[in-house]
Amino acid sequence: MVKDIINQIKDAYENRDWKKCEFNLFLLIMSYNTDIREVEKYNHNLKHTLFRTNIIRNPISVKYTSEDYKYTRQILANILKLVKSINNHDIDTSELIRKEVTIDDRIIQDICDVAIYIECFYHMNLVNSKRMDECKISSLPFVEQLMNVVLFYQDQARLIMDNYNEYVDKDFITGMELSVSNKQVTHYENLSCSVTDNIESNLESMNQIVHYLFFKNKKNIKERVEKTDIKFELIHPYEDREFEMYLYIALQRHLLCKIEEGVRYGYYSAKKIRKDEQEIPIYSFCFESDEKYKARYIGILRREYQYRNHAILNCINKVDIYATNKKMQVLVNELISVQIEGSLILDLDKFHPDKRIFKSAETASKVKQEIVKMLTKDYYLESNIKGVKIKDLLCAYGYLYTLSEILYWASGQLINEKKQETYAKELSIVDISYLSGELSRIYDFNIDYADKMIDRFVFHEKKNNDDDIFAQPLLKISKSQVIFSQALLDQVNLDRVIERQFIRYDKKYSEVGVIFQSEFLEILGRGYKGKFFDIKYKPIPNFSLNTNKVEYVAFDGKDVEFDVISVLGDYLILTELKALMTSYDFKDLEVKRKGSVEKAVQQLKRRAKSVVCDWEKFKELVSIQLPDKPFDEEHIIMVACTDAFDFTPLRYDNVYITDDSTYLKYFTNPYIDSIELKAKDVNVRNQIQLWKKGYPYAQEFKEYLMNPDTIRLFNENIEKHNVVVPVMDKSDVGIFCEDYRLVYDPVMAMVSGKKKEKYKIVKKKKIYPNDLCPCGSGRKYKNCCKNKKDK
Structure with missing residues (x-):
């Protein structure tokens, strides 16, 4: 009805x-x-x-x-x-x-x-x-607007790289330093953010501008842009208050879109607070479900740490930085040597590097590819989506990234920080045909295939509703050219690139569920490892795992099939496995991923009922010994287990929702060790034992599922606070939105074993007249932005 x-x-x-x-x-x-x-x-x-x-x-x-x-x-x-x-x-x-x-x-x-x-x-x-x-920047020609925005982000990325050591502990890098909220935001007092938050806000704001620009100009994109036609005097993102306003408007837009999506997909509820002191209406958006939002946020942090931890280990173990830098410098010198004297922008058209040298300079991009391959299921990597293999797409990204690094190194040798007009050398305008041609030449791909792969990274001028700069960093500046930026290629999330191939081309990934189940049962079946240096597996005590296929016609006349059946003490555990792809937006998470979880919940409830109603059939088919009488409802534990972090730990209709790494940890790796670093010594000591009785038991398992060790450190180190949408004048309304922020470095707390200490917010330093201007112009503050502020 x-x-x-x-x-x-x-x-x-x-x-x-x-x-x-x-x-x-x-x-x-x-x-x-x-x-x-x-x-x-x-x-x-x-x-x-x-x-x-x-x-x-x-x-x-x-x-x-x-x-x-x-x-x-x-x-x-x-x-x-x-x-x-x-x-x-x-x-x-x-x-x-x-x-x-x-x-x-x-x-x-x-x-x-x-x-x-x-x-x-x-x-x-x-x-x-x-x-x-109405913003004056919006009246600039399309090419100059787009270059302003990309140049600003590129140069901000350069400054972060130049000052990287200020953000990390030189003695011990955890990988999570840049995610800790200890920086004062620019538009609101007593509100902090992290370096990562700031970068992502800039990117999200930029994404809004890019969509706006392409929507506004899609019918007027030129066939080709000649570099001599570009008005470089207009490409000055610093020392321009109108451009700063432009970025604030875009930030406001990004936050509005984020909150709207949160309301639409069940993360926020709205409340209106009548007027503030200036008679501006105030709206507050609070969590509709605190647990649901927290699970998603902790899932993001877990993915960040997983990736960064692998990146640190890969760099330590595999990257010969000195050898790579030598090869890179050869390529940089070659790129600089083919430039036309007096050109304000670096040109790649005549740059055709030696294949062998180019491939030997790929080390950094290969680390990123290897991490993604390590963390991505083979099924996804081996998939062919609309004529493009995922593995080859990763190779194409490696090529683009390495080329962008050469551009970055070259620009670093050519720009003058005191002359903003030289900053344009941080970017290049490249023919799409050049990129696909070089990809084909260096990696021996068919040219048509290379065209397809490069196109997957292009942000198109039309029909780009599904495009975003996080997966499509090559922004079309004409119908045949793109802006080429190292910072945009560096920030690409390859997980998201892979995910979007499946979504955009409606590729079914249900087959991965069979692989997921097989691997899950294999890991659970081999037993548990003891303490840190143990290499042998032992049988899990007080636990038995079914190894037979259990499928029959159930009490309701329909077929029923069980994924994982086990017994823990005098409890039966029914586990339904669901392979989900990692989701990067509310819509996909709530419409597609959550739908699979809800289906798992309903399947488990029916299977639990079948255990009671069809006990004799069930008992006969399993490989483990069961009692004569069926388990009652109170002694059946139902678990929906996914391969994504976004739903850990939640509970729907008496069904626990978790992920495979959390579930398997309890049974197969119950010891949590702390690593102490003292000078050159490494001490490992047992900090926590999940099995308090020396073996797993049901009540402990249920408690663990709602507060697992895999999220403990993140859960302990986050705090709720309000995000504020910038208010520019009285025509705005005030909008406050709840969010979580990481306020401590959880890895440092785990490694050091010390009591956590809250980071102090780094407030903006007072700027004196003779200091360098913070806008990055290279001029003294008194001769730059102070004059504008005083007007």
């Missing part, structure tokens, strides 16, 4: 039949109101349905009109008035509905949340879009 009502609302909306929309929305409300039985069962179901079926459309979308806003707002206002009248016994609504009917307060709150959402984001979209259109 709900589905039919939803379809009727959609049809009425398309036909602009607002009265019918209102009537059917009321029917939908009454349907949910009737279904509410228990407090625990209702979880903003109405609101989630309205958003996920797109009945409530996105008010910051370019397709959202003033008519959408006007009538949606009116419909919600009428509905709120109606349901409040029904709940008011002094008002007679008997002609419409039975007197004893009351609308549940949680449903009314859902309607209020949606109304607040519409009001807040529609208003801010108008203000933000107007600012972007």
Whole structure:
């Protein structure tokens, strides 16, 4: 019935039949109101349905009109008035509905949340879009605008690299230093961020600008840009207050999009606080489910640490920095030697390096590729997606990255920090045909195949809704050329690149589930390792694992098949395995990944019922010894286990949600050791033993699943705080949004064994007139931005 009502609302909306929309929305409300039985069962179901079926459309979308806003707002206002009248016994609504009917307060709150959402984001979209259109930077030609933005990010990346030692402990690098929030943000007092947060905010803001520019200029992209036609005097991102404003507008846009997506996919609930001292309306967006958001955030941190830890180990063990640098310098000298004298931008057209030397300079990119290969399942790596093999795509990335490093090194030798006009040498404008031609020549790929691979990294001028700079760092500046930037290629997330190939071309990845199950059972079946230096596996005590295939016709006449069956003491553990790809946005996580988890929950509940109803069949098929009578519900542990971190640790309908590394750690690696570094000595001491009784038992396992060691250090070192969307003037509204931040280095705490100490926020230093200007111009502050500030 709900589905039919939803379809009727959609049809009425398309036909602009607002009265019918209102009537059917009321029917939908009454349907949910009737279904509410228990407090625990209702979880903003109405609101989630309205958003996920797109009945409530996105008010910051370019397709959202003033008519959408006007009538949606009116419909919600009428509905709120109606349901409040029904709940008011002094008002007679008997002609419409039975007197004893009351609308549940949680449903009314859902309607209020949606109304607040519409009001807040529609208003801010108008203000933000107007600012972007009216900003003087927006009046620059497309080429100069795009180059300004990319050059700013490239130069910021250079400055971070130049000052890297300020952010890390020289004696011990953990890999998590740059993720600790100990830096003061520029737009709000007493709010901190990390270096990584700052970089990602710049990137996200840049992504917004790039989409805006391509949307605005997609019909006017030139066939080709001649370097002599570029107005380099306009490409000055520093010493330009208008450009700084441009970046703030983009940051505001990024935060609006992030919060809107969070509301739409069930992470935030909206609340309006009436006016501040300046009469500006204030909106607060709080976690709808703290546990759900925290699980996702800790999952991000776990992936960061996993990658960085492997990067550090790979660099220590495999990279001959001196030899690589020698080869790199040869290539840099060659690139510089083919430049036309007086050119303001580096040209790659005549750069055709020796294949052998180029490949020997690839070390840094190979480390990144090897880490991704190590952390990615073979099935994904071996996949052929729309004519391109994932392994070959990683090779193509290695080529692009190495070429960008040569450009970076060359520009470092040519730019003059005191002359901003020389900064343009940090970028290059490259023919797409040059990139594919060189890829084909150096790696012996067919030219058509090389074209396909390079195209996967291009941000296209049209139909780019699915493109982003995190996976498509080659931004088209004309129909045949791209801007080439080392910083954009360096930040590419190869996991995301792989994921997007599967999503964009709708490649099915269910086959990986078979491999996932096989590997999981193999690891669990070989037993556990003792302490740090033990190499032999031992049988897991108090535990037995089924090795037979268990499949039969169940009590309901349908087939049932079990993934993992085990017995822990006097408890039965039923585990359903779901292979999921790592997700990098709310939409994919909540619509596709969560759908698989919810399916696993339902499957486990049915299988648990089958164990009770079909005990004799079940008992006969398993390889382990079971009691004569079936386990009761209290002695069946149900676990949905994925290969992604985003749902650890959650619990739905008495089903534990976790990931394979967390699950397997409890049974196969129950000792947690601390490593102490003292001068040249390395001491390993046991810090925690997961099996408190010396063997695993059910109650401990259940407690562990809700607070596993794999997240403990991250969980202990994060804090909740408010993210504030910049307010530029009285036309804005104030928006506060809850978020988590890492406030301690969890790896340093684990390695040192010392009590954690909170990092102090590094406040901005006072700038004196004779100091170098912080804008990066190379001039003294009194001769640069101080003059602008004083005006």
